[in-house]
Amino acid sequence: MPKIFIDNTSYEVKAGKNVLEACLTLGFDLPYFCWHPAMGSVGACRQCAVKVYKDENDTSGKIIMSCMEGVRDGMHLSIDDKAAKAFREQVIEWLMTNHPHDCPVCDEGGSCHLQDMTVMTGHDYRRYDYKKRTYVNQYLGPFIHHEMNRCIQCYRCVRFYKDYAGGKDLNVFAAHNHVYFGREKDGTLESPFSGNLAEVCPTGVFTDKTLRQHYTRKWDLTSAPSVCQHCSVGCNTIAGERYGGLRNIVNRYNAEVNGYFLCDRGRFGYEFVNSENRITKPQVMHQAVDENALMHHLETVLTNHSLIGIGSPRASMESNFALLDLVGKENFFCGVYNEEMMLERRITDILDSGKIPVASLKQIEDADAVVILGEDIWNTAPMMALAVRQSVMKTGGREATEKTPMPEWHELAVKELQQNTKGFMVNVTVTETSLDEIASLNINAAPDDIARLGFAIANHIHPSLELKNFEEAVLAKAKTIADELLKCSNPVIITGTSCYNDPVLRAAFDIAAALKAAGKAPAIAFVVPECNSMGLAMMRGHAFDTAVRRVNREPNVTAVILEQDLYRNLPAGIVDEFLSKCRNIIVLDSLNNATTEKAHVLIPASTFAEGDGTLISYEGRAQRYYQVYVPDNKYIRESWKWLSRMKMIISGKANGHDPHHDSVISSLETALRQFAGISAAAPSSGFSIHGEQIPREPHRYSGRTAMLANRNVSEPKPVADGDSPLSFTMEGYQGTPPSSAIPFFWKPGWNSPQAVNKYQQEIGGDLIGGNPGVRLFVKSSGNMPEFFKDYPEHFRERQNKWLLLPQSHVFGSDELSVYSAGIAGRSPEPYMGLSPVDAKMLDVTEGSQVTIKSEKEEYSFPVKIVESLRNGIVLVSKGLPGTQGMSWGNWVELAK
């Protein structure tokens, strides 16, 4: 480890880092703007100046930009040097000449890096008294507000939007003192990662427009560590509340998962929590009832009936387990058909076997090759797509710089060297996707053919089977891909359930297994549909088909349906049949939907914001989210609390008290061995530091004594939280909390999100205390063949039948996030995609209305002609209105 001297004190630092990173890691407060730990250095802002000296005898030294200089053993530098300090102060002064100084009306105020850096350098007096240049702001769509006058020209926005995330519609225009960051004209920022601009921009140019609708300063928010609910990636978030409403979602750093970023679905999809459509009161036969009446009624429907439960892929582990505990293992079902369940079971089997490790997003970023089989991750797991992009770009950079001493953080230089060199990435999908443009090879094929290609690749890497009836072209492609993969050392194979095709999953495993046999260190990632699909799959409930048979057989069934709209995933005919056969239907959910309408007993469940829970991401990573605030409405409670009470009713132990989180989690651990270790995902509720809890409110939280004075002039006693070590107050432990329980990032002098520097072991590295979450697939258990080998027949079109497959959309395909107006507004109109040949054969054109007929249902959509689609497949926009209950992965008929 190199030793460097900072103001004559020696420190050990990590080799290969730049001076700025080294100083920040050591805890020094050194100001900066343009450098970003995820995006490297460009030396544009001149803010991070320090002095370096030739050796210990050099007294004059010279000013350098700390972000542009690597650490060297024996380096002498000074942060405190007078000239360096004066330089930094002067930089701020000139950056501020045109700044509007409008902090009081700026949304960034109170969490602004520019404010922090200005204070840090000591610049406090404006000497420049000329006119400031001003700009016209742009309309940038529903998510991002634009206020260009505040810009300090650090170029972070375009570097993130274009370079890091591959966006095309944000750019920098003009030059010197009238440089402009924006779109070519007013309009919605198209990238699904645009929300990160609000955190990447160190000033108030780009801010969260949804927060603006119900604005609150960061210091006035009650916040809690949370986990995104909108796909299986499990990005870590911080959710903030004031006056009983959820106000915003911001990033919560996790070096292994989402790093510094979030996708827009995750960041802006929170408004369902504040929706008018929330279920607010318990209902019995559509009549609102109070708690006593509810409990009384529950007693009659729960006892003397046979109970079945339908678990939910979007409810927490706690709630799913409380349901299983209530109804018993044999009576616990999932709201999907057997075929779909078998896919998820295949995935958990593979992961359980421990043969191939699961790739975290960080491992995907670091992979030197990526193969994607059959999953449009841009739309089903957006942050994973962003990670793949980094793999492609960084590997390209690494390759280009291999023979030079150029360090990785030197962004512009690396780019220059890199030119168009990219890492190897193959994107094999049903139709074109947004990742195609950076792929080395794009292949569009039907699911079975995707699987066949996969098996062929595996076989080229490690011959294990005889390939019969394979087209030459496929074999040739497979060979090219296999040869490339053999040049790499830590490739990642990504696939998922979107193809509704088991062979695709097996092929992905075989490629990984072959790579392993060839001495590589492969990892694998399986994308699943919902935020807790993996957790539910690990519970191994029975398929919905069995539940239907059960109610058809047994007359006296009370079904408890947990947080899901059965009509969304299953054909309406089947759900109708099922529900009509149940004697009693108890539904717990947070929002009204087609299923809640059928409930005999409807129970208001909390969302992630009003309750505690644990979700298991695609990675098998169990991650805890914490209650953000206590809703006024006392009926809104976690499903697991309601379900545990029901259990007490049955066992005659009802005492009117809710169970505690700790006890639910520990029963889960004992009851289901596959979840052993899950309690380590977060500290237990009794955890405290020096006897203090972790406050959800910053110490500057204002208005506490007055904000409820309209109801009661006495300040109410804060509610005690029996479920976590977090408190609903501003008092408590002010130091760094355990990494999985950080309610907000703040340190003295660091009010912006960049305070995260102070929570990391090393800048851009792991959080102090390790990254949040426990990976559950670490022990190898279960059996797995060495290779599956059983490749399917090649895809054949059928006479008058089409294979129905989903096309997901970042905006629109997720059930909850579409409650946010901005997301609903960006959802496409429902459509069905056909290949040009099929369209011609059916004699339909773009926009013609066509009907899809499956077993019992009929759907009708306008046609969209998709050039890249294989004949014999019909693609329907998933999750959009009118697509409920479609039988994905099945053969359907089409009629004009």
Next chain:
Amino acid sequence: MITFSENKLKEAQRIINRYPQGKQKSALLPLLHLAQDEFGGWLDVPAMDYIASLLNIEPIEVYEVATFYSMYNLKPVGRHVFEVCQTGPCMLRGSDQIIDYIKQRLQINVGETTPDGMFTLKTVECLGACGYAPMMQLGKTFREHLNEEKVDQIIEECRSKAARNN
């Protein structure tokens, strides 16, 4: 849609071919000059979009570049464009006074064009002729060691040239 004349298109192709496959964007600057000459001395949005289509790049990539350089006019300009250097050395040698004098003579502000469409006044950054400061660029030539008389002369010269050509 606007297009280059056949000759200009050939010229454009020749420029594009100077660069290796996949690097066509490198031809952007010369092509913008070509377009500016061809389409009336300035670049409107259709002209820039046309260049984008020739190079197979996004229009926004053209705007980014065209707005950066002061050599490209994004508004119609007069027949003669005074591009007066206002960077340090020229400023020390009195470019502010020269600019003020031109404004007063032509009754226009920086960035404006005289109503007769004859003159446009622009200020630009260092043109690399600091040794002859204060200076300006007029068409393809530099006018150096400027003072009020020289400015008068230049204006006269432009006017008479225009009269001759009409």
